[in-house]
Amino acid sequence: MRAPAIPSSRRCCARSSTTRSRAALHAHRLLRACVERAEYLEASRALLVDPLADVRRSAIRIVSFARHEPALPQLIELLRDRKPTVAREAADALLRYGEAARGPLERARRRARPDERAPLAELIARLDDANA
Secondary structure, rough: OOOOOOHHHHHHHHHHOOOHHHHHHHEEEEEEEOOHHHHHHHHHHHHHHOOOOHHHHHHHHHHOOOHHHHHHHHHHHHHOOHHHHHHHHHHHHHHHHHHHHHHHHHHHHHHHHHHHHHHHHHHHHHHHHOOO
């Protein structure tokens, strides 16, 4: 008897944008044991745009503790999330990246509208304090 096929991470993440986000998050957790680390982190990165704030926060934690650098631009975007808990989690995540986040944060600050620069500058200052 053949082992059941493991769903690809893309299919799993495609389902996450439906109303079944919590089920998709559970499937994502199970995916961790089934695929390589890089594929799991890419699947986690796809969850950063999920409609549920809890799912986005969980994905933020996953990619930031792994210091998955391809997720940095999305984490910077999440600083402006409509849910304050998600925005705070994104800020904490960027601090976990340390110096690796400095370049993307500086670029985002230079490109940001004037009213959006202060939070980015504050985060860069917090990075400086953490490294001092």
